[in-house]
Amino acid sequence: MKIAIISPGPFSVPPVKGSSVEHDIDEVTKMIEPEHQVTIYTRTCATYPKSAVVDNREFIRFPYKGPTPYLRRIIKHIRKRKPDVIMVENRPTYVLALKRHFPKIPVFVNMHSHVYASNGMISKEKMKKVVRLASGFFTNSEFLRRHFMKACKIPAHKIHAVHLGVDVSPYQVAKIHFSMRKMRKQLGLQPEDRVLFYAGRLMRAKGVHVLLKAFREVSEKDPLARLVIVGGTGYGSNRLNPYVKELKKLAKPLGDKVKFVKFVPSAQMPLYYQLGDIVATPSVWQEAFCRVNLEAMASGKPVITTPRGGIGEVVTHHASGFLIPPKDWGKELPVIWEILWGIPEIRAEMGKNALMRAKQFSWYATAQGYLEVFEKVCKKQTSSSPADKPLRKTG
Missing domain, CATH: 3.40.50.2000 (Glycogen Phosphorylase B;)
Incomplete structure (x- = not known):
């Protein structure tokens, strides 16, 4: 499976100055098996090269001068790669542009808190559209899952609680x-x-x-x-x-x-x-x-x-x-x-x-939680594809 992960943009992956979301992206992708190809889109910074390959992870870095130009560059690159699935980290607004360009690719949103789905960050109408267009959502706790089900009317089958991990x-x-x-x-x-x-x-x-x-x-x-x-x-x-x-x-x-x-x-x-x-x-x-x-x-x-x-x-x-x-x-x-x-x-x-x-919270378990949902959605999409359906007899 080819997986594209889009970091929010203000901080780099791996993080240099902290930033918990970027830390999570780095740790969990280390635990994704080599059979999968992972591309991580993040910002440029003086610490890291513009692009790099580490095992089955490829880091593609673009300047961050606001979300629109940052996402525009990512979309252009994704068009060449054609991933099987896209994961947006903590920025539901990114889904709207991504689905315009890639209507057939499953897009997931990993929500790390309630903040970026709140009224101050995205209008209710746009969030409704994100809920409809996204193939699924992840949260880091059952508490946050229930919050989004109530606040954003996300159907229960479409949002998954997967705890974060730690390397002891x-x-x-x-x-x-x-x-x-x-x-x-x-x-x-x-x-x-x-x-x-x-x-x-x-x-x-x-x-x-x-x-x-x-x-x-x-x-x-x-x-x-x-x-x-x-x-x-x-x-x-x-x-x-x-x-x-x-x-x-x-x-x-x-x-x-x-x-x-x-x-x-x-x-x-x-x-x-x-x-x-x-x-x-x-x-x-x-x-x-x-x-x-x-x-x-x-x-x-x-x-x-x-x-x-x-x-x-x-x-x-x-x-x-x-x-x-x-x-x-x-x-x-x-x-x-x-x-x-x-x-x-x-x-x-x-x-x-x-x-x-x-020790009950491992990054491997987090990665498996994501992969299980990705594979289920991709399999369902493939089985419902017109190319796989038998031709109807005519005459």
């Missing part, structure tokens, strides 16, 4: 990396410090303010408690916006108990997770999936998170972590903290459970 190897190797002691020293962390760790963008939806307020209660009871916050305002950005200023103001009374670390590229994150003993993801919005939880569990860390969106499909309450509503963090976080440090066996057991849970 780099997170486990990082545990014994020689640089860990140096990293802790640079951050001013002592061997006896008990570290709560946050990784992600510094935006209100991620609930970092909820975490800081709750941590203040923890630090009053535990003088060894420390909070490390890793991330910037966006992928590769460390802009000091009003929300970051608010976070710094909340952290100021806690002094050196709170450590801010600027944006870290995803390739280095396995090391940074080792700084923490427990990982916190205090999301206040309806997360589609929340990759950080899976990465934390791949590191063998218990997770304290919220039951928002698809998070509960990944983190198991009282097994690999705790699912605490955002409004209860101020009351519950000190209690959980005391339990995890007062009874070390519980913390160790939860860490083991977390790692076991993470």
Whole structure:
């Protein structure tokens, strides 16, 4: 099967500055068997050549000066290749142009969140047309699948929930990396410090303010408690916006108990997770999936998170972590903290459970989930093709 995958465009594949969608494209396509030919369309950048072939994957890169010229170049290239199936990543609007040029090629949309199908990004009329024209949709959680079925009236048979994966190897190797002691020293962390760790963008939806307020209660009871916050305002950005200023103001009374670390590229994150003993993801919005939880569990860390969106499909309450509503963090976080440090066996057991849970999410399983749907649709299309139907007898 010849598969064309179209990345959104603003970031490169593989990602240089982070960008989760591009990370997903890179990881999942590595797991597609060599019998399939995969062409990944993405943007040019200084890090990579204009085109390259890696095993059964071909990267074709075009300049990104907005979605229209970017997609126009991709369409021109696809016309020469004639793929069996096209997968659009997180940009349903691209389907409209693609189906005008390639009405017979199945086009799928992989929705990584609700954002690009919302009214601010695409009109209801256009989204209705996308739903009609697309051969199918993928989401990274059952929560997001149900959201689109309700919000966009996508028929149940046309939208498929396929969880993202994680490779636990780099997170486990990082545990014994020689640089860990140096990293802790640079951050001013002592061997006896008990570290709560946050990784992600510094935006209100991620609930970092909820975490800081709750941590203040923890630090009053535990003088060894420390909070490390890793991330910037966006992928590769460390802009000091009003929300970051608010976070710094909340952290100021806690002094050196709170450590801010600027944006870290995803390739280095396995090391940074080792700084923490427990990982916190205090999301206040309806997360589609929340990759950080899976990465934390791949590191063998218990997770304290919220039951928002698809998070509960990944983190198991009282097994690999705790699912605490955002409004209860101020009351519950000190209690959980005391339990995890007062009874070390519980913390160790939860860490083991977390790692076991993470191993259930593989990129190979994600790839197989996509391929199964592709093959079913392509087979159905071939069997219904006029060329394959028997001629009707006349006379």
